[in-house]
Amino acid sequence: MYSIGFTSLLVIILCWKAYKLMKNKRNSGNFQEVDDELIIMLNEGEANG
Amino acid sequence: MAKQAVQLTKKNRTKFRFQKLKMCKKCNRYSVLKDHHCPTCGSTFVELDSLIKSIVRNKLFNEACLILILVCIGIVGAPTVKTLYYSLIAGLVFCLLYVVLTFFYFKSENFIQLKLLLRSDLSKIKSGIHYDTVLAEEEARDNMLSMAYEKYREIGDFILNDAIKLRQVKLLNDMILRSDMELEIEGLVPSGYDPDFVTYTLEAIKINRSLVTKKCIGYFVQFKEEVIRDFGMDSLITVAGTALRMKLYIMEFSEFIEEYLDYFPKERVLRLCSILHANPDINWGSLGDKTKSLVSVKYNYDPDFKRFVS
Numbered sequence: 001m002y003s004i005g006f007t008s009l010l011v012i013i014l015c016w017k018a019y020k021l022m023k024n025k026r027n028s029g030n031f032q033e034v035d036d037e038l039i040i041m042l043n044e045g046e047a048n049g
Numbered sequence: 050m051a052k053q054a055v056q057l058t059k060k061n062r063t064k065f066r067f068q069k070l071k072m073c074k075k076c077n078r079y080s081v082l083k084d085h086h087c088p089t090c091g092s093t094f095v096e097l098d099s100l101i102k103s104i105v106r107n108k109l110f111n112e113a114c115l116i117l118i119l120v121c122i123g124i125v126g127a128p129t130v131k132t133l134y135y136s137l138i139a140g141l142v143f144c145l146l147y148v149v150l151t152f153f154y155f156k157s158e159n160f161i162q163l164k165l166l167l168r169s170d171l172s173k174i175k176s177g178i179h180y181d182t183v184l185a186e187e188e189a190r191d192n193m194l195s196m197a198y199e200k201y202r203e204i205g206d207f208i209l210n211d212a213i214k215l216r217q218v219k220l221l222n223d224m225i226l227r228s229d230m231e232l233e234i235e236g237l238v239p240s241g242y243d244p245d246f247v248t249y250t251l252e253a254i255k256i257n258r259s260l261v262t263k264k265c266i267g268y269f270v271q272f273k274e275e276v277i278r279d280f281g282m283d284s285l286i287t288v289a290g291t292a293l294r295m296k297l298y299i300m301e302f303s304e305f306i307e308e309y310l311d312y313f314p315k316e317r318v319l320r321l322c323s324i325l326h327a328n329p330d331i332n333w334g335s336l337g338d339k340t341k342s343l344v345s346v347k348y349n350y351d352p353d354f355k356r357f358v359s
Contacts, residue, residue: 041168
């Protein structure tokens with residue numbers, strides 16, 4: 001009983017970790033997008049001149 | 050003020066602009082300059098790539114510690130020797146799978162961490178760049194033109210406003226420009242008319258005609274009247290002449306070229322004729338007709354134009 005409980009706990013942690021990693025992988029775009037986003041954020045509210 | 054002869058170093062080039070960001074861990078300040086050491090505390094800057102990797106590594110290390118503690122508790126709490134061995138094997142298999150999993154997704158974790166860091170530290174990055182601007186201003190005031198320009202050049206990759214562009218232009222106008230310098234025009238085109246920019250562009254064209262791009266020609270077309278008023282027609286003839294560099298520019302700015310065609314030197318007319326002659330399938334419109342009539346009137350007996358005169 002103890003072994004089953006312990007193994008189940010480890011499997012749950014592993015599944016949760018895999019889910020989180022896969023979710024992050026799905027949400028990750030490309031570095032060019034991050035680069036463009038940074039430039040937009042830095043120049044927000046910047047008046048020309 | 051007499052122009053200064055200076056030596057400019059090559060621009061710091063990276064695949065992505067964020068890779069130029071670095072951080073002083075002691076001052077907790079970002080910088081985009083080429084310096085390797087923080088000007089305030091003297092400690093070495095940490096590049097963003099290394100910073101992200103160390104954050105992800107620390108995160109993984111903390112998780113690994115928690116997992117080991119959990120596995121240890123599981124082993125210690127085992128009621129029998131058999132379950133102790135079972136827990137030990139299960140713990141080891143779990144640790145192995147955990148390491149494989151995180152290793153497999155390490156790149157996307159780095160990416161997510163980078164995104165989070167750039168968002169959370171945006172105000173710090175902004176204030177860091179502002180501090181870099183202050184340093185550049187101080188150097189410009191102290192007449193250290195090349196150093197100030199190089200700083201503004203790096204800042205200009207991140208801050209795209211006219212103020213930064215025009216500060217670079219002003220510094221460039223105080224330098225003696227040479228062909229071995231890494232000059233640019235495209236990135237310095239301001240949104241409004243600026244005589245300093247026009248002065249710099251005309252000077253840079255003399256050194257390297259290939260610096261003139263579509264954006265730059267478009268600027269001269271847009272502010273044609275102001276340029277004629279302040280710099281005379283010769284400047285526009287020069288720019289229109291540089292537009293003959295590429296077939297695409299001729300097609301895009303055919304009206305502009307046509308306007309100044311009569312004033313082109315022979316070499317430029319020859320260049321235009323060769324492009325028109327090499328591309329007979331393209332409809333050049335009135336530019337083609339005007340070039341033909343110019344050649345027949347002005348260069349009809351010139352041997353260089355013999356192949357264009359039918």
